[in-house]
Amino acid sequence: MEWLAYLFFPLLVLVLWRAKDRLSPLALAGIAFLCLTPLLYIGIVRDDDPFLVQGWASTIRIATEFTAGSFTYLAVRRWQDNPEAKRVSQVLAWMVPLLILGIAVIMGNIPGLQWEGLPDEAPRGYVVIIPLLVLWIGALALSNGAPSRFLSTHTLVLGGFISYSLYLIHIVWYGLWRAGMQVIGIDGGPLYLLSTIFLIVSTVGLAYLMWRLVEEPAREWMRSKVGARKVPTEEAGEQAR
Structure with a gap:
């Protein structure tokens, strides 16, 4: 049912467009967290679905996270010139991951x-x-401390570019790799380790090719159809590094 969340995303864009300048950044951030309540509910009360894939769980999971992320972006956009928000974000960028690790x-x-x-x-x-x-992502986007600078390096930004293609192909490629390992009867030892390294490297390589040859050309084509710059200014600068 994950496809249903993707199908309805264009409708969400219309809501985001209307909300982006009409609501305060605090209200936008509040909506982002409220959007996660359905996911929190099913994740806490279900005792027979550890992967949250049964029934409508996949749709709820993807839709709520998409929506929360979108409203977080709008809040960050409104707070990006606020010195106080930046100071708070500097602290949260360090504290939140430690809190997550502790929990x-x-x-x-x-x-x-x-x-x-x-x-x-x-x-x-x-x-x-x-x-x-979600809070950590927003804090990283607003701060310019060490965690944000580390995640802004060229290699990691490129990883962000290819991450969606990686998300799309990794399960299929892993399934083929596992089936192949079962056929040839390798389930441990040095050959298994080498094969695992190959799996990781090849998955990233395939994701890069899919992003470069399929995803990015398609996105540039669609942007050109609405009169927008094919490559956004920020991405053009990053790709030129």
Whole structure:
């Protein structure tokens, strides 16, 4: 059902366009977090769906995260020239990941939150860290401290460019790799390690090719149809580095 969230995204854009200058940045940030409540609800109350894929869970997960991220962007856009917001963001950029790590360690060591038969899966209720991740992303976008500078390096920005293509292909490519390993009977040892390294490197390589040869040309073509600059100024500068 993930496709349904993508299908309705153009309708969300119309709402975002109307809201971007009509609401205060604080209201936009509040809406971003309110959008996550359906995801938090199903993530906390469900005790038989650790991956949140059953029923409408995939649609709810994608739709709420998309919407929260979009409203977070609008809030950041309005706060980007606010000195006080930047000062607060500098602190949050360091504090929030430490808080996330602490919560993850605590939840991971509570026996009652673990899934039976899935020792390596995230514990029940792990969705409580998602609002903190949204907060962290917003703080990183507003701050210019060490975490933001590190994530702004050319290599990591390029990783951000290819991340959507990586998201689209990684499950398929991993499935093919796993099936191939089962066919040839390799399930451990040095060859398995080498094959795993190949899997990681090839997945990133395929994602880069898909971004460069499919995703980016298609996006530039669509931008040209509405009279916009094919490559946004920020991306053109980054690609020229």
